[in-house]
């Protein structure tokens with residue numbers, strides 16, 4: 001940002017400091033929440049650990065050699081375990097307010113006036129038992145079937161959705 005063509009007024013030390021703090025906190029606490037959720041449940045349920053090991057071993061027979069990221073990304077069970085950790089890990093658990101400054105938002109019978117903040121938290125969505133039966137259970141199985149994963153993607157909001165979704169999602 002500092003070496004970009006933004007006007008100098010956008011590059012004040014205060015602004016740069018805020019951006020740096022936001023980027024560091026957005027990229028560390030969130031990841032650590034998901035990682036500790038994943039580690040705990042995988043270790044706590046040995047059948048998950050075993051299946052994960054078997055799958056990873058197939059692409060990384062020698063654990064001293066790193067597996068190519070491209071191959072890891074294609075592993076269905078590893079992906080399912082990560083999705084389940086993201087579902088329960090809550091990088092952001094507060095409401096993320098949004099508002100439409102110049103139009104009325106229609107939601108069912110409601111009309112929300114312009115400029116009214118509307119908030120939503122991943123916790124409400126990820127604990128919805130109609131979407132995720134037995135929501136407290138760490139169950140990677142719910143993501144394994146590709147068609148089911150695609151259907152559930154709509155309800156996976158760990159990174160939020162839309163134009164202000166997580167910049168670090170990849």
Ligand code: HEM
Pocket residue numbers: 022023026027028030031034086090091092096097157158159160163164165166167168169
């Ligand atoms: C498991 C990991 C992560 C989760 C669950 C997560 C979650 C989120 C969520 C929910 C938001 C939207 C917040 C809002 O509604 O205001 C967000 C925004 C953001 N995230 Fe992440 N995040 C993760 C990792 C990262 C990483 C690794 C980075 C950077 C290295 C990052 C950078 C950002 C930034 C810069 C924004 C603000 C985007 C904007 O306002 O346009 N995040 N993240």
